[in-house]
Amino acid sequence: MKAHEIPDEFYWTCVVIICVLFVFVYPFYIESQQIPLEPIDQQLESIDGMTFEGPRASEWVYVRNEFVRRHPRCEACGSGYNLNVHHIKPFHLYPELELDEGNLITLCREHHFRIGHDPDGKGPAKPNWSASNPNVRSDAANMRRGSDGR
Numbered sequence: 001m002k003a004h005e006i007p008d009e010f011y012w013t014c015v016v017i018i019c020v021l022f023v024f025v026y027p028f029y030i031e032s033q034q035i036p037l038e039p040i041d042q043q044l045e046s047i048d049g050m051t052f053e054g055p056r057a058s059e060w061v062y063v064r065n066e067f068v069r070r071h072p073r074c075e076a077c078g079s080g081y082n083l084n085v086h087h088i089k090p091f092h093l094y095p096e097l098e099l100d101e102g103n104l105i106t107l108c109r110e111h112h113f114r115i116g117h118d119p120d121g122k123g124p125a126k127p128n129w130s131a132s133n134p135n136v137r138s139d140a141a142n143m144r145r146g147s148d149g150r
Contacts, residue, residue, distance in 0.1 A: 056098070063099045067106065074108035075140040082109040086116040090132050105136055115139050 064085045073080055086107050091098035107116055118139075119131040133139060 059099055063101070063104075067101060067104050071106040073106065074111055075105050075137070076107055076111035076115050076143040078144065079108040083107070084109055084112040084116075086112050086136065088132075088134070088136055105140065107136075107140065111140065111143070115143065 067085050068083050072083070074083065084107055086105050087094075087097065088103050088105060089097050091103075094103070097103040105116070113129070116133055116136050117129055117131050118133045
């Protein structure tokens with residue numbers, strides 16, 4: 001064997017180790033990199049027998065998942081958990097904007113309610129699931145900067 005050659009035993013041992021890592025470890029790594037979204041069925045809100053999630057376009061799940069992939073943090077607090085995609089203009093009033101990314105903002109579950117559904121934008125005194133906050137982007141940005149007084 002020449003000085004620059006790798007012994008066969010070493011080569012095949014390395015190949016086996018790489019294969020084992022790829023087969024057994026890599027899937028767990030990929031799974032750990034997934035953005036934790038709140039399941040769609042947990043986002044359904046029922047108020048007085050009315051469900052505010054309503055019927056969705058067939059493309060909604062794809063648009064939602066892609067939006068969160070590109071915007072993986074709550075715009076209000078920076079959290080990466082229990083993420084919801086909020087429609088700035090409610091899609092039940094503006095169905096043509098349901099899949100429009102300009103009408104979407106990523107919020108965690110808490111801020112989805114506290115900021116996204118607070119019609120006066122002044123905090124958690126008046127939010128309700130049937131209301132919307134047209135200033136959700138600026139309110140979330142102010143909260144993220146810590147300048148909203150909450």
